[in-house]
Amino acid sequence: MLSELDKALDATVEVLIAPGAQLEVTTATVRGVDLPVFKGAPPSMREYLGFFLQANADKEFVVYRDERYTFADIYQQGIRIAAAVQHKYGIAKGDRVAIAMRNYPEWIAAFVGLLHLGAVVVPMNAWWQPEELRYGAEDSGTRLIIADEERARRFATLDKFSTPVVTVRTGAGVADELGDCRLEDLLASSPPTPWYLSPIAPSDDATIMYTSGSTGFPKGAVATHQGVVHGAMNYLVQGLAMLQLAQTAGVSLPEQQVMLLNVPLFHITGSVPILLVSIAIGRRMVIMHKWDAGDALKLIEKERATYFVGVPTMSLELMQHPDRDKYDISTLLDIAGGGAARPAEHVERLAEAFPGKHPAIGYGLTETNGVGAGNLRENYRAKPASTGRASKPMVEIKIADDDGNALAAGEIGEVCIRSVANVRGYWGKPVETAKAFTADGWFLTGDLGRLDEDGYLYIVDRKKDIIIRGGENISCQEVEAAIYGHPAVAEACVFGLPDERLGEIVGAVVYLKPGEMVEPAALIDFTRDSLAAFKVPAKLWVSAEPLPKLGSAKIDKVSLRKQYRELVVERSAAE
Known part of the structure; x- marks a missing residue:
C-alpha cells in the first residue's frame, strides 16, 4: 500500500x-x-540557462573559498567564453569541446558558455590519467580542451597530441608550457559576445559523458x-x-x-x-x-x-x-x-x-x-x-x-x-x-x-561486469587488461569486494606463468601507470593453481568473486 x-x-x-x-x-x-x-519546456539548453540565470541574476550562486559569484556573474562569464572560443578557435555548433578540471567556478561558466554557443560539451573525468584523457579526446573528436593545471600537465605528457588546451588557474609562465593560452588572456583578447549563434533544435547533441560499462573502454553517452x-x-x-x-x-x-x-x-x-x-x-x-x-x-x-x-x-x-x-x-x-x-x-x-x-x-x-x-x-x-x-x-x-x-x-x-x-x-x-x-x-x-x-x-x-567504487563505475575488463600487461601474468580475474565506506573496492586474483615470481604489491603498483587511482586494485591475490574455468573455458568469475568476497567478510569479522 x-x-x-x-x-x-x-x-x-x-x-x-x-x-x-x-x-x-x-x-x-x-x-x-x-x-x-x-x-x-525550453527548446534547448541555451534558452533554459538564459532564462533561469537571468531570472536569478542578483542572487549569490557560486561560492569557492573566498570567491563569490552571482548568477549574473556566471552567465556573463559564460557568454564571454562562448565568444572567445568562437573568435580564436572557430568553435561552432556541433563541435566537441572538453572540460577537464576539478570543480571550479570556471567549470560552470564554461559549461554555460559552450552550451549557449551550441557546442557539444565533453565533461572529462578529472581522475583520468594521460592515456585515458587521450582516449576521451580522440574518441569524441574533441576540437578544444579547457583544463585546469593538473589536467593540462597530464595532457602535456602525451606524444603526438595536438588538440589545443586553454588553461584555467595557471600562472602566466606555466601556462605557456602547458597549453595554447590561459583563459584569462583569451577572454581579454576576445569580443564580449559571439558574433553569430546557430539555431539549436531539441534533437541536437548537447553533451557526451563517458561511462564505464562491461567493455574495456568507456563509452560516450550522447544526450x-x-x-x-x-x-x-x-x-x-x-x-x-x-x-x-x-x-x-x-x-x-x-x-x-x-x-x-x-x-x-x-x-x-x-x-x-x-x-x-x-x-x-x-x-x-x-x-x-x-x-x-x-x-x-x-x-x-x-x-x-x-x-x-x-x-x-x-x-x-x-x-x-x-x-x-x-x-x-x-x-x-x-x-x-x-x-x-x-x-x-x-x-x-x-x-x-x-x-x-x-x-x-x-x-x-x-x-x-x-x-x-x-x-x-x-x-x-x-x-x-x-x-x-x-x-x-x-x-x-x-x-x-x-x-x-x-x-x-x-x-x-x-x-x-x-x-x-x-x-x-x-x-x-x-x-x-x-x-x-x-x-x-x-x-x-x-x-x-x-x-x-x-x-x-x-x-x-x-548483469554488467562492473564495480561501483564510491560512485565511480569501473570496468573489470579494463583492470584485467592492465594486469595482463605484466609479462609474468598468465591469468587474471577482477571483481568487486565489499567495503563499508566505499560500497565496493577492486579485487583481483592472478595466476602467474610457470617459473615467475611477483609479489601482489608489485603487481598493484604496475597497474598505476595505466589506470586512474580509483581503478587500481585494493586487494590482489596470487593463486598457486590455474584459475577455475567454466565449460566454455572462460574463467569462472562468479565462483572466484564469491570465494574472495567471503574471505574478505570473514577477515573483517575477525578483526
Whole structure:
C-alpha cells in the first residue's frame, strides 16, 4: 500500500503537470516513440540557462573559498567564453569541446558558455590519467580542451597530441608550457559576445559523458538538448512538489536554498540534478575543493547549507566524524545519496545521527541523464533497501526478462528505464547502442532488480561486469587488461569486494606463468601507470593453481568473486 507521503506527492505532481499548468505534460514522438514531455519546456539548453540565470541574476550562486559569484556573474562569464572560443578557435555548433578540471567556478561558466554557443560539451573525468584523457579526446573528436593545471600537465605528457588546451588557474609562465593560452588572456583578447549563434533544435547533441560499462573502454553517452532539459525539469517537478507539501505543513523555509557541492560536476549527478536544478531554483552552491568530512561540517555551519548530496560514503563519514556535534548543522534539511548503493542498515543510523534531517537516495544513470527512481524521508526509512519509485512525471521503469517482456511484481529481471531524458546512444558505437537501447525507447541498465507491489525498485545485482567504487563505475575488463600487461601474468580475474565506506573496492586474483615470481604489491603498483587511482586494485591475490574455468573455458568469475568476497567478510569479522 502506498504511503501517505506517496499519495500526497502524486496528487501534488498531478496538479503541477495538469493541462493549463506551467509544467503541463503532453505527449510527443521522440526517436520514433511516443513519450511524455513538458509542453512548455525550453527548446534547448541555451534558452533554459538564459532564462533561469537571468531570472536569478542578483542572487549569490557560486561560492569557492573566498570567491563569490552571482548568477549574473556566471552567465556573463559564460557568454564571454562562448565568444572567445568562437573568435580564436572557430568553435561552432556541433563541435566537441572538453572540460577537464576539478570543480571550479570556471567549470560552470564554461559549461554555460559552450552550451549557449551550441557546442557539444565533453565533461572529462578529472581522475583520468594521460592515456585515458587521450582516449576521451580522440574518441569524441574533441576540437578544444579547457583544463585546469593538473589536467593540462597530464595532457602535456602525451606524444603526438595536438588538440589545443586553454588553461584555467595557471600562472602566466606555466601556462605557456602547458597549453595554447590561459583563459584569462583569451577572454581579454576576445569580443564580449559571439558574433553569430546557430539555431539549436531539441534533437541536437548537447553533451557526451563517458561511462564505464562491461567493455574495456568507456563509452560516450550522447544526450540531446531535449534530454538534458527534461532530465533537469523532471527533478524540478519533484522538488516543487516537496516544497508545496512543506509549505502546506507550515514548515519555515530559508530565503535561499544552499547546496554543498562535494560531488564532481563531470558526473551526471553533479551536472543535472545538482547544477541545472540549482540554476532553475536559484540555489547557492558552495564548492568543496576536496572532500573531507570535517571540512564539510565546517562549511555546512558557515554557509548555512540546507542540502547535502554525495555518494553514500560521504554521509557515512559525516555520521562517524568525531567532531560532528561541535558544529551547528541545524539548517540542513536533507542528506541525499546516489551513485552507489547505501547499505540498508545505514539509513536508520543516519536518521538517528542527524535528528530532524531526512535521508534520501536516488537511482539514475549517465544514460538516463540522472533520472530514474527516488526514495526519500519516511518512505526511505520504511523501505531502506529500495531506491524508490519511478520519478514522475517522465520516467517509466520495468523489470524485463531476457526477451524484453515485463515481469510481475516480485520477479527478478533486468531494470529497464524509459523517458525522454534518455540519451540517444553511444558516440560512434552503433553496435553497443543497439544492445543497450531498444527500438521502443527502453534503456537496458545492466542492473538486476525487482519491483514490489507499490512500484518500489530494489537493485539486487548486476548483469554488467562492473564495480561501483564510491560512485565511480569501473570496468573489470579494463583492470584485467592492465594486469595482463605484466609479462609474468598468465591469468587474471577482477571483481568487486565489499567495503563499508566505499560500497565496493577492486579485487583481483592472478595466476602467474610457470617459473615467475611477483609479489601482489608489485603487481598493484604496475597497474598505476595505466589506470586512474580509483581503478587500481585494493586487494590482489596470487593463486598457486590455474584459475577455475567454466565449460566454455572462460574463467569462472562468479565462483572466484564469491570465494574472495567471503574471505574478505570473514577477515573483517575477525578483526
